[in-house]
Amino acid sequence: MFSDYSAASVFHIAKADFLQRIRTYYFLIALGVCVFIIYSFVPALDASYTMLSLGNYRGFYNSAWIGSMVSMCVPFFALIGFYVVNNSVKRDLETGVGQIIATTRVTKVQYLSGKLFSNFAVLLLMLLVIAAMTIVMFLVRGESGHLEPGKLLLPLLIMTLPAMFIIAAFALFFDSLSGPGRGFANIAYFFVWIFLVSASLMSQATDVFGVNTCMLEIQNSVKAIHPDWNGKSGTGILITDSIGTCKVFTWEGMNWTVSIILQRFFWMLSAFGLVLLASLRFNRFDDSETKEKKQSRFWFQKKTPVFVDDIPMPLQIRYRELPVASAKFSFFSLVKAELLLMIRGKSRFWLIPTAGLFIATVFVPLGFAYKYGLPLLWFLQVLILSKLGCREFENRCSEYIFSAAFSLRRQLPATLFAAFVVMLSLAVPVMLREFFSGNAYAVYAIAAGAVFIPAFAVSSGVISRGSKLFEVVFTIMTYCILYAVPYFDFTGAIAGSRELGITNYFLSAALILVILAFLGRKIQYIHDH
Amino acid sequence: MEISIQGVSKKYRGNKFGLKDFNLELKNGILGLIGPNGAGKSTLMRILATISRPTEGKITLDGIDIVKSPDTVRKILGYLPQDFGVYPNLTAMEFLEYIAAIKGFTGKSIKLRIEALLEELNLTVVRNRPIGTYSGGMKQRIGIAQVLLGDPKLLILDEPTVGLDPEERVRFRNLLTDLSGERIVILSSHIVSDIETMAGEIAIVFQGRLLEHSFTLEKGTLEDMYLKVIALAKSGGRHVL
Numbered sequence: 001m002f003s004d005y006s007a008a009s010v011f012h013i014a015k016a017d018f019l020q021r022i023r024t025y026y027f028l029i030a031l032g033v034c035v036f037i038i039y040s041f042v043p044a045l046d047a048s049y050t051m052l053s054l055g056n057y058r059g060f061y062n063s064a065w066i067g068s069m070v071s072m073c074v075p076f077f078a079l080i081g082f083y084v085v086n087n088s089v090k091r092d093l094e095t096g097v098g099q100i101i102a103t104t105r106v107t108k109v110q111y112l113s114g115k116l117f118s119n120f121a122v123l124l125l126m127l128l129v130i131a132a133m134t135i136v137m138f139l140v141r142g143e144s145g146h147l148e149p150g151k152l153l154l155p156l157l158i159m160t161l162p163a164m165f166i167i168a169a170f171a172l173f174f175d176s177l178s179g180p181g182r183g184f185a186n187i188a189y190f191f192v193w194i195f196l197v198s199a200s201l202m203s204q205a206t207d208v209f210g211v212n213t214c215m216l217e218i219q220n221s222v223k224a225i226h227p228d229w230n231g232k233s234g235t236g237i238l239i240t241d242s243i244g245t246c247k248v249f250t251w252e253g254m255n256w257t258v259s260i261i262l263q264r265f266f267w268m269l270s271a272f273g274l275v276l277l278a279s280l281r282f283n284r285f286d287d288s289e290t291k292e293k294k295q296s297r298f299w300f301q302k303k304t305p306v307f308v309d310d311i312p313m314p315l316q317i318r319y320r321e322l323p324v325a326s327a328k329f330s331f332f333s334l335v336k337a338e339l340l341l342m343i344r345g346k347s348r349f350w351l352i353p354t355a356g357l358f359i360a361t362v363f364v365p366l367g368f369a370y371k372y373g374l375p376l377l378w379f380l381q382v383l384i385l386s387k388l389g390c391r392e393f394e395n396r397c398s399e400y401i402f403s404a405a406f407s408l409r410r411q412l413p414a415t416l417f418a419a420f421v422v423m424l425s426l427a428v429p430v431m432l433r434e435f436f437s438g439n440a441y442a443v444y445a446i447a448a449g450a451v452f453i454p455a456f457a458v459s460s461g462v463i464s465r466g467s468k469l470f471e472v473v474f475t476i477m478t479y480c481i482l483y484a485v486p487y488f489d490f491t492g493a494i495a496g497s498r499e500l501g502i503t504n505y506f507l508s509a510a511l512i513l514v515i516l517a518f519l520g521r522k523i524q525y526i527h528d529h
Numbered sequence: 530m531e532i533s534i535q536g537v538s539k540k541y542r543g544n545k546f547g548l549k550d551f552n553l554e555l556k557n558g559i560l561g562l563i564g565p566n567g568a569g570k571s572t573l574m575r576i577l578a579t580i581s582r583p584t585e586g587k588i589t590l591d592g593i594d595i596v597k598s599p600d601t602v603r604k605i606l607g608y609l610p611q612d613f614g615v616y617p618n619l620t621a622m623e624f625l626e627y628i629a630a631i632k633g634f635t636g637k638s639i640k641l642r643i644e645a646l647l648e649e650l651n652l653t654v655v656r657n658r659p660i661g662t663y664s665g666g667m668k669q670r671i672g673i674a675q676v677l678l679g680d681p682k683l684l685i686l687d688e689p690t691v692g693l694d695p696e697e698r699v700r701f702r703n704l705l706t707d708l709s710g711e712r713i714v715i716l717s718s719h720i721v722s723d724i725e726t727m728a729g730e731i732a733i734v735f736q737g738r739l740l741e742h743s744f745t746l747e748k749g750t751l752e753d754m755y756l757k758v759i760a761l762a763k764s765g766g767r768h769v770l
Contacts, residue, residue, distance in 0.1 A: 318649060319707040324680055325642040327604075329633035337627040345618025345659065396614030400675060403578045404632045405603035411631050525580070 009106045013114025017088050018121045027122070030084045034077060034126060035133050041073045042066055042137040049239050054222055055232030058246035061143040063152040064253030068218065070134045071155035072235055074163045074209045075197045081126060081167045082189050083472060085119040089175040089282070098285035108279050112172060116275055119168035127164055131156055151253040158256060159210035162264040166208060169271035169278075176278035183383040186471040190479070201235075208267055211235065213260060222249050331417075334410060338418035341391075342384050354380050354426075362429040366437060371493045372482060374430045374446070378423060378453060378491075379478040385453065386470040388415050389461020389517060402525050412458070412521055416514065419454030445492020445503040448510070452490050455510040459517035462524070530591060530682060530713055531556055532577070537586030539572050539737070547572035548583070549737040559709050561728025562717040563755060569737040570717040571611055571687055577715065578608045578685050590683075607681030609672050611688045611717075617661025621652055621671055624660055628675045639678070646674045665692040673701070684708065686716040690723055702727050725751045735762045 021027055041051045045061070052059065052069050059065035089112075092098035101111060131153055138152055170192065174185035199206035207213050215235060222229050226249060254260070357377045361369040392398040401407060424431075427446045434442035453474075460470040480488040489497035490506050497503070532555040539547035548569045562570045575581040576588065579599035588595050595602045616624055625643045629635070634642075647653045650670045655663065660671060669692040676684060690698045705727050708714060718724050724731055725748065733741040733755055741758050 319677070319704060322645045322649065322677075322680075323638065323641045325629070325634045325639040325678070326636070327633050327679065328635055330630070330635040333635040334630040337623075337630045340623055341616060341619060341627060344616075344623065345661075391616070395616055396612060397616065399575075399578070399580055399610040400608050400613060400628070400672075401631060403580050403603060403606060403608045404628070405600045405606075406633070407603075407631055410633070 006107075006110050009104075010110050010114045010117065013101070013106070013111060014117040014121065017115060017118035021085065021088070021118070021122050022125060027084060030080050031126060031129050033080055034130055037073055037076050037080075038070055038130060038133045038137055042069055042141050044141060045143075049237055051235065051237065052218075053232070053234045053238045053240065054218070054246075054249060055230040056246055057222055057226060057229055057249040059218075060248050060250040061138075061141055062250065063138060063142070063144070063146070063148040065251045066138050066142060067134060067152040067155045068214055068251065068254070070130065070137070071159045072211055072214060074160045074211065075193070075200070077126065077130065077160065078163055078167045078196070078209065079190075079193050081123045081164060082171050082193070083186065083468060084126070085122050085168060086171040086175055086185060086189070088115050088118065089172070093285055102285040108282050108284055111284075112176065112275060112279050112282060115175070116168055116172050119171050120165055123164035123168055124161075127156065127160060130160070148253075154256065155214065155254060158254075158261065158264055159214060162268045163209045165268050166271045169274040173274040173278045176282040183386055183467055183471050186468055187382065187475050190472065190475045194479070204263075207263070210264065213263070214254065217254055218251060221251060225249065329406075329410065331410070331414060334414040335418045335421070338414050339421065342388075342418060342422065346384065350380065350383070358426060358429070362433075366430070366433050369430050370434065370442065370491065374427055374491050374493070375478050375481045377426050378449070379474070381422065381426070382471055382474050383467075384422075385419060385457035385474070386461065386467035388419055388454070389458040389463075389521075390465050390467055391461075393465055394467075398524075408518070408521055408525060412518060416454050416458055416517075419457060420450055423450035423453055441498060441503075442492055445498075448503045448507045449490040449492070452506040452510040452513075455513040455517070459513040459520065462517045462520040530711075532683075532713060533587075533589045534573075534577075535587045535589075537573075537576065537583045537588060539569075539576065539581070540584040546737045548576070551586070551737070551739055553732060553739060553742065555713050555715070557709075557711055557713055558729045559705060559714040559716065559727055561724035561731045562715065562734055563719075563721065563724050563731060563751075564717075564734035565759065566719075568734040570734050572737070573734070574608075574685050574687050574715060574717060577602070577683075578606060579603055580608075602683065605682040607676035607679070607684045609676045609684075609686045609689050611691070613672055615660045615668060615671055618659050620658060621647060621656045621660055621663075621674075624671065625674055625678065629678050632679055634679050642678065643674075646677060650674055666694060666697060669693055673704075682712050684712060684714045684716075686714065688717055688719070690718055690720065698723065721752045721755060733758050735759055 042061075043049060043051065045058075050058070052072060059069075089098070092101065134152060134156065135147070138147055170189065174189060177185070196208050197211075200209040200211045202212070204212050204216065215233065219233055223231075226247070228247075229249075354377065357373060357380065361373040361377065364373060387394065392401050401411065404411075424447070427450060431443050431446050434446070456474070457470050460473070461467060463469075477488040477490065481491065481494065484494050486494045486497035486500055486502060489502050492498060492503050532553075534551055534553040534555070537551040538549050541547060546569075551569075551573065562573065564570050572581065576583050577595075579595060579602050582596055590602055593601045616627070619627065622643060625646070626640070629639045629643065644653075644656075647656050650673065652667065652670060652674070655667070660668065663671070669689075673689065676686070690701055693701060702723070705714060705716070709729070716724075716727065730742070730744045731751065732739055732743075735758075740762055741754070743754070
């Protein structure tokens, strides 16, 4: 077991990390999003949608029903929660705090335990807000005046709390991987999340979030009480105009069997497996290996030593003999430099799929290239695009770049234009093929997408000062496009998006985002330091 | 060239001052700023570098208000922040070309100047290697190179000798001597001997105020003067210029 020193160090690592996270605007925004989700997921009875449908029946808004509805939002909390708590280890590496910790007696397990508890504590605080909001929703929307705390809040305790622990462990696992950067974890988790949600809905045996267990119990109950139930049910955002006309089913709450409790414990224990894996991968802030690996990935040159020998400065610098440079601003030279900055140092794991997919868009059937090839090709640039508005801060170059003459009107347009050039170049095969097949709208829509994506990337980077916002939202948007949701269709390929005028909306949004990026950067110039 | 700092204050939240009623006139030459941590040296330098705005007061460059027209300063400025980074995937050549392009220098002449700068700073051998692989001192030299890109007439150097070894510090002093004359150079350092050897005039800053501004100093007297002035200010007998 932990000694006093160990327990104290774990506690203080967790405490410091916890305080660091909850004192950010991001955390407040995340809490706001959770409150909004709960407010939306317990809709009014006359709303045109429902989150938990039972065909010809609807649940009576009592404590048990509202508690169950909120606990079924757990996948959404899991998505938000991860992005709130991830990157704590990487932040310690970047700030140098990790190297200080690495020189103490704190072991890998103690350090990672501290981070795990901190992750979990942050998520627990979120859960407390969720619980408070659940009570508020009962008071606002409840049809029964009798508040039963157990029935209202136990689903959160038994279903949501273990899910939060699992998310804390996932965040730690991704964080401990020394190789990939933050951006990779942000994107990879989204697909892990899709998998976890699908698994939870599919079967009770793989029900990580407890959604299936809760749904099955409700179905069994309604079937037993109301034989005329039509057998239909669903969870998610379900559009309906008939909820007010449905018959009323009174749900008395979950029967918390030992099997359910054990299953929740099982998933929590499985999360410890992730922590174990994390401890095996965690290199205790020795980044020389990572640097060496990164070095070997530079595709534009041969492998170089991690640190070159320190070559001394010459004895005398003959400043007066230096050739004088004449000032001559060239927008295209800056665009060229921006393009170089975007692609330098990118690994072959980016280059090969990009080149492969680009070539594929020339040869595969046009419909497939347009609907799937182009969105994927653009998506592959996500880690390049996500840095555009924030790399000055991430690399601590902002002070001397922002103190250059006219840098606002020079640099930001050059960044936007360079990203536009990349997006458009990647789309050239599809655009040309669409043009020659007579689909002028497709050409217009693709060009609009090539304008929107850089505008969104730069503005989200400027405003959030990080890459996470763009990485997460762009991943979700691309996912929605691949599943033919027209509202996110920035390529104009999905049936119905043209009729909805989505391309024009994206073009308008791009204009607004560019203005926001300029305003945000201007504020950073004036008020930052 | 003349810079006039008149009654400049920088107020932060909670009624805290980074600078308070700061007055100073600067002409061509090297000014050394010295003071304890948090004295306001970096705040003053950031305001002069136009990346921060004073909450009160006026700063003019040859009569032009630099807060209203920051690009007047930016066009002639070479700024080395105390804590700066680089784009680690770019080579030295690419990084300096990028900064030069932002500063408005393109074409063959800047390429030649960058090559000469790298040569002078002894970085030619590693010019095609990513800067991320450089040692701390070499990165500091890249910082110095970006300052000198456009032959700046105003140099603001915040702790420029950090990361340089003793020999490199001597070389840096030689460079500054070569630079001074028709330029204004403002540098800060915690190392009293650095300021004493490099600066023609010194300013002692404490709690956001200018305590002492001296043009002539006998060698070896700065440390004593600094300690006396700071001790006097701490005891409440503040001698504010």
